[in-house]
Amino acid sequence: MASTDRQRRANTIAMLGQAYSLLGFKIVDGVVGAGYPQKPSHSAVFAQIKREGSRLTDLAKGANMTPQSMGELVAELVELGYVERRPDPTDGRAKLIVLTERGNACIDAGETTIRGLEDQLTEILGKRGHAQLRTLLTKLLAEG
Template sequence: MRRSDRKQDEPDLGVLAGRTLFALQRELFAKLAEQGHPELRPRHGAVLAYLDEEGSRATDLAAQSGQHKQVIGTLVDELVALGYVERQPDPADRRAKLIVPTEKALDHMTKSDAIIAAMEAAHARAVGEQAYAEFKRVFKLVAERQTGTAE
């Protein structure tokens, strides 16, 4: 059996996770574009998915997203130019900067949360509420174990 056939018939965790992520991103960003956010790309999720409403430090965004701080800096520059975030002094440490969402980002975050919730609800209806809840519980455990964040 060719490797590509095996990966198609018996996909491993990486293949399944990748397929799921890319399909989720395609649907999410297509719907966000329809709802007023056409300039955003999946790469911006490394900032926006982890951004606190009151602001976050770039180092925290890097740690949470698994991206290098330099990548986060580039993404923040793009998001500043697009009007989604601002850099402001951190009140807890004036030498540090907070990445703070603008109203545009808060709108995006609200819409993104609603779109993801609807996608999850559709999956739960398709496979059954209990099965989906168990899938998420186990997938979370696997993700935590893989990333070294398991308790």
């Protein structure tokens, strides 16, 4: 009962944060369950990286973190075999962070997990409710 009372009193921002955290952990659980071990913090890379590769500075900017912090995450993912550093063909001084075959498979597992979570949202909210949620979130994000 106390948990329900706290949820009623929570403001919208707190509820959005809780939903984000919950769904983020479910994605990591799904990916780890598919055989791709990682930490929740690695999502900052996987959520930003382009399939053709990304510069570290772009990954950091997209994740709203310092290049040094992003560099630490990338180093961990290099050790796990998910990404590698390659020279950027457009700038000899820069490096691209590129997904390996294992990294691409990990992203695929994440996308499969997300599709399952989308289905769960539809089950919980109904088709109309899920569509309304998407519409409202789209409007909110467009104002950002």
